[in-house]
Amino acid sequence: MRVLVVEDEPRLAALLVQTLTEEGWSATAAADGATGLEAVRTGGFDGVVLDWMLPDLDGPAVLQAMRAEGHAVPVLMLTARTALDDRVTALDVGADDHLAKPFEVAELLARLRALHRRATASIVAAHRAGDLVVDPQTRRVFRGPTEVDLTAREFDILALFMEEVGHAVSRYRILEEVWDGDTDISSNVIDVHIGRLRGKIDTPFGRSAIQTLRGAGYRLDPAGG
Template identity: 60%
Template sequence: MRVLVVEDERRLAGLLARGLSEAGHDVDVRHSGPEGLRAALGGGYDCVVLDRLLPGLDGVAVCTELRGRGSTVPVLMLTALGDVRDRVAGLDAGADDYLPKPFSFDELLARLRALNRRTADTGAGELRAGDLLVDRGRRRAFRGGVEIELSAREFDILALMLSRAGHCVTRYHILDEVWDGETDLRSNVIDVHIAGLRAKVDKPFGRRAIETLRGAGYRLDPNGG
């Protein structure tokens, strides 16, 4: 996922950015409400982690403005405020989830995964790279109009890579999104599924869309290979 962190406490912002990056996500950080609002409106993010108390504009005002301008980006709001009324205000402003400080980083990751799944379910549509097409709504894949039979895991990996076409998708990211972190990073299960995808998506069509980035992960050619 591409995540925007809007947090004025720089030490916490740095910790969040490092942890999210290590978990395989692309992260940008802003330290004030106006900066966060501008970035969220123009950045094409998959999720915004938004602090409740920010200089310039607080998190509630940022979220209200985002929704008022038609943005549907999922927002996970963080706060040190424990009052129920504060949480209700954030949710009423359009936040999708709320996490009080202090929090477990594992819980933060789990909540982000849940938001991403929810968005994928409600925003299911088509993903394309050249003549390679994935229809997430019908869970079908095509190359040049020819349907490709994929297993459920292969389909999920291909959809993830298509959603990040041209960018590195780390092994950790695949495990986190497709297996929900429930398998060992040292396992060869990803290699097996990538080999299966190449045998079905690339080889029969004389293409090489799926590239291995040694020591980093995988990348799908945005032009379809």
């Protein structure tokens, strides 16, 4: 597990890095908000410990930028603020959990482990084809770190393809599962939706995950195109 510690107090940052390392985790420190945000953008972290009060960008500003850019890494926010409004603000801007200062290191480690378990469970529940990720619980779709907005029909078609990834999905099956067997729906309507879906998950990324199989329907490439 790789953890980014964004903390401007040198002694606390050093203590957290040392503690995480002793736990067998890989820890990296950033001393201000801007540096922390750049580190997140490089990717590869499984968790972020983020202080509220930071130079340049404070913790909430860093977190807002992260979420706006599509970085879903779990974040534990540290704060000396204990008022209810501050705790609510931390969660509203995208924190997965928060911990009031001063704190016991054992509690911080326990909260990080809990965040990691939840994130891992979410990943297992999601369907993947290369860097294309479909989460049926939240109905969210990602190409790498980029979230892709789909209509309800487009999502249902893609979710069906994901369930049968690597295998042919007939037009009849699409009609049955996405349009509830509505016989008034023409084949052309399915083509239009597939075209729009390709225009969102494939074309902007130079990919071709959705493949047309003449006489058989469609197939989703397991490698994501």
